[in-house]
Amino acid sequence: MKRLVVALLVAIVLTSFLALPVPDKAGHPNVILFFMDDMGYGDLSCYGALGYQTPHLDKMAAEGTRFTNFLVAQAVCTASRAALLTGCYPNRIGLYGALGPNSPIGLNSSEETLAELLKEQGYATGIFGKWHLGSQPQFLPRQHGFDEYYGVPYSHDMWPLHPAQASANYPPLQLIEGDKPVKAVNTLEDVSELTSSLTHRTVQFIRKHKKEPFFLYVPHPLPHVPLAASTRFRGKTARGLFGDVIEELDWSVGQILDEVKKQGLDKNTLVIFTSDNGPWLNYGDHAGSTGGFREGKGTTFDGGHRVPCIIRWPGKVPVGRVSNKLLSTLDILPTVASLCGARQPTQKIDGVSFEALLKGDESAAPREQFYYYYRRNSLEAVRKGDWKLVLPHEGRSYEGQLPGTNGMPGKAPENHPFPLALYNLGRDPGERYDVKDVFPAMVTELQRLAEEAREDLGDDITQRPGKNVRASGIASK
Structure with a gap:
């Protein structure tokens, strides 16, 4: 009799438990953010690449929205990553260039990252790949909102074996687990294992956190030089090693999205794919393609700033759509935070939410200037709309220079003079035809916009400090 009573009580409890409402995760979608390194606008087959195929990313584009007017905040590693994770122009928060292994600066702890904002909402957070926002212990990902970290702290060309920088005296490059080095990256064979190992760790993270909302940041170290592909992909494409590397990265995306589907998470997962800047063109056959835009990495022409961007979220983001609206990596933080029910950062940021545009409102134009x-x-x-005013400056130029081969760079002078010039990117996306004499009123309008930028953020060229810039973090001694 007692057994029967116990059995009935257990049945009642189980029935009551099963009748409880299932937590609604609609307001807390999973987020996967892929960030490639030095992948140019023309480096996916859905953006016109030749000599290899990117079927998984092409499928992602067909199942989501492909953006064609998407800009990085700066065309260089550290600065671009700082903007992505904080929604700020990197110069606003005191970061610039590509920080070296021994740099005393990094992302200030007072800056709020997307990982920190989502963590407040109960998200599990992980990064698997390249960090490059400071390699000192206080600057590593776990100090900026990430629960798990496995990857390299900076670019993998900052190592003793760099063929063109043997005199740089770089320390050995280490893979980091959490906050501690776990394995040296000493050879190109070690580099060839990065894509597969990071993919494996990402898949493990999805399995581990499938019952809670998660934010996954996957900043692959490749196709930044030196290039290396695993034996499975090596020698497979007509484009040579660069094509092999891209096909392996495409495989990685496919593996991760397949795992999302296997775990039944597909409809509640927002996936964003983009790159940190355009191609490093003087590396020639080891560099990617700008898709016809002018110049490349390390320049403020669109070959350096315009990158591929694909966003997929079944049932929320229109499928098979191409959007030509102006957007930037600055805009990812405010958009994702809004979609996930998180607050916006307390300090001033530069990103704007494009949630309405993302969900299909073609009348939305969230960003007008840059x-x-x-x-x-x-x-x-x-830039304002389609108009871009290039201000007088000296900078890098690849044009007229013979590119390198087999991993060795060609010349790319850093002091090329660029005069004042006005371009209409709607008609002249290659920035070839200076029309400042035809549209003087537009020059005046954009010079006014430049003055607003200098007042807010400063300008070294005109020796303006800027009223609203903040300091980077400084490593404690």
Whole structure:
């Protein structure tokens, strides 16, 4: 009799438990953010690449929205990553260039990252790949909102074996687990294992956190030089090693999205794919393609700033759509935070939410203007709509230079003079035809916009400090 009573009580409890409402995760979608390194606008087959195929990313584009007017905040590693994770122009928060292994600066702890905002909402957070926002212990990902970290702290060309920088005296490059080095990256064979190992760790993270909302940041170290592909992909494409590397990265995306589907998470997962800047063109056959835009990495022309961007979220983001609206990596933080029910950062940011546009409102135009800063804090161009005013400056230029081969770079002078010039990117996306003499009123309007930027963010060229810039973090001694 007692057994029967116990059995009935257990049945009642189980029935009551099963009748409880299932937690609604609609307001807390999973987020996967892929961030490639030095992948140009023309480096996916859905953006016109030749000599290899990217079927998984092409499928992602077909199942989501492909953006064609998407800009990075700066065309260089550290600065671009700082903007992505904080929604700020990197010069606003004191970061610039590509920080070396021994740099005493990094992302200030007072800056709020997307990982920190989502963590407040109960998200599990992980990064698997390249960090490059400071390699000192206080600057590593776990100090900026990430629960798990496995990857390299900076670019993998900052190592003793760099063929063109043997005199740089770089320390050995280490893979980091959490906050501690776990394995040296000493050879190109070690580099060839990065894509597969990071993919494996990402898949493990999805399995581990499938019952809670998660934010996954996957900043692959490749196709930044030196290039290396695993034996499975090596020698497979007509484009040579560069094509092999891209096909392996495409495989990685496919593996991760397949795992999302296997775990039944597909309809509640927002996936964003983009790159940190355009291709490093003087590396020739080891560099990617700008898709016809002018110049490349390390310049403020669109070959350096315009990158591929694909966003997929079944049932929320329109499928098979191409959007030509102006957007930036600055805009990812405010958009994702809004979609996930998180608050916005307390300090001033520069990103704007494009949630309405993302969900299909074609009348939405969230971003109208953009500032092209480079070096420490040099304003080199401003944009409003289709109009771009290049301000007088000296900078890198690849044009007229013979590119390198087999991993060795060609020349790319850093002091090429660029005069004042006005371009209509709607008609002249290659920035070839200076029309400042035809549209003097537009020059005046964009010069006014440049003055607003200098007042707010400063400008080294005109020796303006800026009223609203903040300091980077400084490593404690």
